[in-house]
Amino acid sequence: MTSAAAAGSPVDGILATASIVLSLVIAIWALVAALRHRAPDRLQFAGLAVLEVVLLALAVVALVALAGGERPGEPGAFFGYLVTLVCLPPLAWVLARMEPTRWGSAIVCAVCLVAPVVVVRLQQTWEVVGG
Amino acid sequence: MAETRAPERATNKGPGRLLIAIYILFAIAATSRAGLQIATRFGEAPVAYLLSAAAALIYIVAAVGLGRAGHAGRRLALACCSVELVGVVAVGILSIADKKLFPDETVWSDFGSGYGYVPLVLPMLGLFWLWRTRRAPA
Numbered sequence: 307m308t309s310a311a312a313a314g315s316p317v318d319g320i321l322a323t324a325s326i327v328l329s330l331v332i333a334i335w336a337l338v339a340a341l342r343h344r345a346p347d348r349l350q351f352a353g354l355a356v357l358e359v360v361l362l363a364l365a366v367v368a369l370v371a372l373a374g375g376e377r378p379g380e381p382g383a384f385f386g387y388l389v390t391l392v393c394l395p396p397l398a399w400v401l402a403r404m405e406p407t408r409w410g411s412a413i414v415c416a417v418c419l420v421a422p423v424v425v426v427r428l429q430q431t432w433e434v435v436g437g
Numbered sequence: 438m439a440e441t442r443a444p445e446r447a448t449n450k451g452p453g454r455l456l457i458a459i460y461i462l463f464a465i466a467a468t469s470r471a472g473l474q475i476a477t478r479f480g481e482a483p484v485a486y487l488l489s490a491a492a493a494l495i496y497i498v499a500a501v502g503l504g505r506a507g508h509a510g511r512r513l514a515l516a517c518c519s520v521e522l523v524g525v526v527a528v529g530i531l532s533i534a535d536k537k538l539f540p541d542e543t544v545w546s547d548f549g550s551g552y553g554y555v556p557l558v559l560p561m562l563g564l565f566w567l568w569r570t571r572r573a574p575a
Contacts, residue, residue: 382477405454409451412452
């Protein structure tokens with residue numbers, strides 16, 4: 307079993323990039339909706355669902371790498387960010403469902419702006435080598 | 438409760454819900470940061486880490502206060518936002534004046550610059566929102 311990306315970080319691939327891009331696209335879409343006084347539409351909820359799937363896939367890839375013996379630079383922080391990350395889209399979903407006004411869209415926008423930051427922090431906590 | 442002459446508007450609707458969402462995000466961020474710091478290296482900077490924990494607690498209680506939306510909830514939120522504002526300004530000044538006081542970062546160090554200054558703006562928004570909702574719309 308040879309891992310092609312043995313030296314690379316498991317959270318620095320296409321999935322991480324896709325999650326960041328998708329999250330920002332949803333954020334912009336939600337911002338436009340909020341500015342136009344629109345409640346969260348189906349596209350926003352669909353976007354959140356796809357984002358959650360991508361983030362879960364990212365988490366699985368990270369866990370597989372861990373099972374394969376790779377270790378993040380700061381394990382505690384890494385798991386903290388990983389758990390937080392997969393909780394973000396559901397949080398946005400629930401709050402946006404409770405608020406079927408423009409402010410629901412604003413919530414989706416805010417959460418989708420935070421998610422990319424968490425992805426980047428996740429990558430940083432993996433890459434720090436040593437203690 | 439009996440109907441009062443000028444009932445307060447709910448703090449947990451509309452923009453308030455966005456505010457609660459941001460408070461929840463900061464509650465998560467501060468709680469995990471404080472938990473990790475205290476669990477792994479408490480001896481290095483106990484003051485900074487206890488401050489992180491206090492900040493985390495305040496964010497949680499503020500979110501609950503805004504979410505409850507009743508009279509007690511408002512007072513709870515008012516107290517939290519006030520403490521938060523004083524805390525972020527005081528810690529901001531202290532952390533710049535004397536770096537040794539807070540050897541490790543907290544949510545409130547340098548006026549919350551590590552978090553895009555949101556910790557500084559958030560209590561102001563909270564207080565503004567409480568002020569805006571103090572009376573029902575005519």
